[in-house]
Amino acid sequence: MHRNNFTGPIPTNLGNLRDLEFLRLNGNQFGLSKLNDLSFIGSLNNCSNLRKLIFSENQFGGVLPGSIANLSSKLDTLWLGSNKISGSIPQEIGNLNNLYVLAIDHNMISGSIPESIGKLSKLQKLQIVINNISGKIPPSIGNITGLSLVDAADNMLEGSIPAELGNCTKLQALDLGSNRLTGVIPKQVIGISSLTLHLYLDLNEFTGSLPSQVGNLKNLGVLSISGNKLTGELPSALGDCQVLEYLDLHGNLLDGAIPSSLDQLKGIQQLDLSQNNLSGQIPEFLGKLPLMRLNLSHNMFEGEVPKVGMFNNISAFSVVGKNMKLCGGIQPLHLPACPIKFSKKNKRPFPDKMIPLLIILPIVLLLACLFLIFYRLKKSQQRTSSASLLENQYPKITYAELFHATNEFSPSNLIGEGRYGSVFKGSLNFGEHIVAVKVLKLQEHGANKSFLAECDVLRILRHRNLVMIITALLKLGLSKAKNFMLWFSNLLANGMFRQLVVASNFQAKRAGVELETWSRD
Numbered sequence: 001m002h003r004n005n006f007t008g009p010i011p012t013n014l015g016n017l018r019d020l021e022f023l024r025l026n027g028n029q030f031g032l033s034k035l036n037d038l039s040f041i042g043s044l045n046n047c048s049n050l051r052k053l054i055f056s057e058n059q060f061g062g063v064l065p066g067s068i069a070n071l072s073s074k075l076d077t078l079w080l081g082s083n084k085i086s087g088s089i090p091q092e093i094g095n096l097n098n099l100y101v102l103a104i105d106h107n108m109i110s111g112s113i114p115e116s117i118g119k120l121s122k123l124q125k126l127q128i129v130i131n132n133i134s135g136k137i138p139p140s141i142g143n144i145t146g147l148s149l150v151d152a153a154d155n156m157l158e159g160s161i162p163a164e165l166g167n168c169t170k171l172q173a174l175d176l177g178s179n180r181l182t183g184v185i186p187k188q189v190i191g192i193s194s195l196t197l198h199l200y201l202d203l204n205e206f207t208g209s210l211p212s213q214v215g216n217l218k219n220l221g222v223l224s225i226s227g228n229k230l231t232g233e234l235p236s237a238l239g240d241c242q243v244l245e246y247l248d249l250h251g252n253l254l255d256g257a258i259p260s261s262l263d264q265l266k267g268i269q270q271l272d273l274s275q276n277n278l279s280g281q282i283p284e285f286l287g288k289l290p291l292m293r294l295n296l297s298h299n300m301f302e303g304e305v306p307k308v309g310m311f312n313n314i315s316a317f318s319v320v321g322k323n324m325k326l327c328g329g330i331q332p333l334h335l336p337a338c339p340i341k342f343s344k345k346n347k348r349p350f351p352d353k354m355i356p357l358l359i360i361l362p363i364v365l366l367l368a369c370l371f372l373i374f375y376r377l378k379k380s381q382q383r384t385s386s387a388s389l390l391e392n393q394y395p396k397i398t399y400a401e402l403f404h405a406t407n408e409f410s411p412s413n414l415i416g417e418g419r420y421g422s423v424f425k426g427s428l429n430f431g432e433h434i435v436a437v438k439v440l441k442l443q444e445h446g447a448n449k450s451f452l453a454e455c456d457v458l459r460i461l462r463h464r465n466l467v468m469i470i471t472a473l474l475k476l477g478l479s480k481a482k483n484f485m486l487w488f489s490n491l492l493a494n495g496m497f498r499q500l501v502v503a504s505n506f507q508a509k510r511a512g513v514e515l516e517t518w519s520r521d
Contacts, residue, residue: 056103088112089117142166192217209230234249272295421439
């Protein structure tokens with residue numbers, strides 16, 4: 001009698017059909033939307049063979065009578081959806097222990113789900129969607145391990161999801177959306193691997209993070225947990241849900257970057273991550289997925305918007321709102337241009353391992369330069385001190401006097417030569433004083449030390465074959481060729497001497513040495 005336009009009440013003498021097995025009255029206009037519309041159910045208690053009672057999509061009003069528990073023990077289907085039935089689910093419903101379909105959806109049922117529902121151990125489908133059912137989901141629902149579908153959306157259920165629901169390991173579809181459920185999502189429920197059709201937990205008040213057990217949903221087609229208060233990062237385990245076609249997590253408080261594991265969602269068609277606090281760059285791989293719709297709006301993404309795949313279709317994706325640091329992308333986005341950056345090929349002309357070396361090397365060079373400068377200053381000070389020593393110890397005679405006294409250091413005045421210099425005969429004060437003048441070769445290593453050592457010895461010793469030191473003369477020019485030192489003493493009558501006079505170059509005249517120097521004391 002289904003799918004007709006029958007109207008009016010159901011006669012009570014219908015119960016006289018004792019061998020009745022199927023009663024399908026759905027898709028008609030039965031009922032008067034009055035309280036006693038379902039009174040005929042009591043007359044069906046005589047139908048001991050009744051297996052299916054279907055009178056959905058009618059105008060039945062009133063409440064479910066307690067007599068419903070006295071129906072045939074063989075009853076496996078009770079379908080009362082899409083009517084105007086009110087009241088609560090009677091506690092006696094648990095007596096129908098052979099039911100595998102209980103559908104009272106799209107009515108005005110109120111009250112809570114009775115604990116006795118856990119007695120329906122053979123139940124496979126529970127549909128109570130779109131009612132006014134409140135209270136908590138009873139933990140006894142975990143006793144119905146054969147459940148394949150639970151649809152309790154659009155009610156006023158509250159409290160947390162009982163972890164016992166995870167015992168229903170044959171569930172293929174679970175819809176608890178649009179309720180007032182709170183607490184964390186139990187890992188036992190989010191990890192029911194048998195779920196293949198859909199899992200709706202949207203529009204509730206769930207908190208905490210999305211459990212990593214979501215990766216157990218390897219064969220799930222639709223996952224929606226939008227409109228909650230989930231926090232934390234997207235678990236990388238989401239990439240294990242490779243059969244997902246629809247993923248909706250919008251309207252939460254999720255943060256962090258989009259995990260790279262999502263590139264494994266090869267069947268994804270719709271992805272909505274909008275209205276969260278996600279950050280980082282928008283991964284380019286999203287453009288290569290078979291997405292028909294992508295919503296990343298109202299997050300905190302930054303960097304360049306990719307231009308591959310679906311990112312070239314402005315109608316297929318959205319990045320508007322809050323993503324103030326995005327740049328680039330296709331022209332219709334009207335985003336600012338991205339700063340120019342080096343490509344990976346030209347990113348660095350040297351590997352990262354060389355960075356410490358490049359930092360240390362300039363420091364070492366700087367220290368070396370400072371050491372060299374210090375060393376040269378010290379050597380210069382040593383030369384100056386040597387000159388000062390000579391100046392203080394010996395009387396001063398001009399170089400011009402010596403120049404003329406030795407006949408311009410003529411070879412004819414050369415008395416002898418040694419490793420560190422040459423000795424010349426000289427005449428001072430127009431022949432009054434005959435002296436020996438030694439010109440020291442300062443370029444010879446050790447000449448300066450040898451000169452000072454012999455000075456000390458000759459200054460102290462007295463012998464008839466050793467004459468006294470008269471003085472020394474130092475001339476510092478602008479080049480090595482102009483640096484020389486002279487030392488002269490009285491010459492013995494027999495021509496013997498042991499005095500030192502030092503200079504860098506006895507050919508001072510040829511080196512261009514200025515003749516003006518110290519004046520005589």
